[in-house]
Amino acid sequence: MFDQELLDKYISGGLTDVFGWGLDTGLAQVFSHIDEFQRNKGITGPLVEIGVQDGRVLILLALLAREGERAIGIDIFENQGENLDFSGGNTSVERVLSNIKLHAPNSDVELIKSNSFRIPRSDLDKLENFRIMHVDGGHYLEVVMNDLEIAQRTIGAGGVIVMDDFWHSGFPEVQEAVHKYFFTSPIIRAAPFMVGRNKLFLASHEIRSDLKAYIFERMPANMQKQVRVLGYDAFTIDPQW
Numbered sequence: 001m002f003d004q005e006l007l008d009k010y011i012s013g014g015l016t017d018v019f020g021w022g023l024d025t026g027l028a029q030v031f032s033h034i035d036e037f038q039r040n041k042g043i044t045g046p047l048v049e050i051g052v053q054d055g056r057v058l059i060l061l062a063l064l065a066r067e068g069e070r071a072i073g074i075d076i077f078e079n080q081g082e083n084l085d086f087s088g089g090n091t092s093v094e095r096v097l098s099n100i101k102l103h104a105p106n107s108d109v110e111l112i113k114s115n116s117f118r119i120p121r122s123d124l125d126k127l128e129n130f131r132i133m134h135v136d137g138g139h140y141l142e143v144v145m146n147d148l149e150i151a152q153r154t155i156g157a158g159g160v161i162v163m164d165d166f167w168h169s170g171f172p173e174v175q176e177a178v179h180k181y182f183f184t185s186p187i188i189r190a191a192p193f194m195v196g197r198n199k200l201f202l203a204s205h206e207i208r209s210d211l212k213a214y215i216f217e218r219m220p221a222n223m224q225k226q227v228r229v230l231g232y233d234a235f236t237i238d239p240q241w
């Protein structure tokens, strides 16, 4: 059940109680703008994360979910032998569940314990027509391409994909994978509209230009530099002075 008070509490500081990397208060506000835009347009669907760690981002997605929507987190969790590039790790289903209980007790959340290379068909079906997916699982070329392909295939009209660590020099294969995907894949259902804060944001074609304008207007002047990414007009939310 949606709870504005719990959401505000999490965004304004609660999120720092959950170990993780992909979210701070500023980024959570950016996710909230995406959420507001989608709700104004009546866009609904699951909110998904590949690569959950202890749940820092997944809990925000759970708190943003409205009536009839579910947050879904996919991770190998305890099977860290399958974490080939040691991205994150040392997590457990139990720890994520206890963080959810603490910060998003009334939310509808499903955890799928699976390697993203081998998500069972019945679980993949649950991602269909998602409205937000945060991709932050394994960080080597093949797995990022796999995860981006899943995202591009299952995104709904009006959906958004957020690729984490796109600008992280410790994970150069994330950027390589996105470039390779865009240069080789015939299926491009979502394209860049915003970059920065270590992430690349892709929106489905139906909303790309309107969503870009919506968020652009809400950012301070020093976070509005126009750029082109993979041939698409975008802007950066990294401060420019």
Ligand SMILES: C[S@@+](CC[C@H](N)C(=O)[O-])C[C@H]1O[C@@H](n2cnc3c(N)ncnc32)[C@H](O)[C@@H]1O
Pocket (backbone or CB within 6 Å): 019, 020, 021, 022, 023, 050, 051, 052, 053, 054, 055, 056, 057, 074, 075, 076, 077, 082, 083, 084, 087, 088, 089, 090, 091, 114, 115, 116, 117, 136, 137, 138, 139, 143
């Ligand atoms: C960088 S951490 C995620 C951080 C989290 N999103 C956050 O922002 O705090 C990467 C996660 O991906 C998981 N992982 C690594 N390889 C995976 C794979 N092939 N399939 C599913 N999960 C994977 C790891 O277990 C780890 O929890």
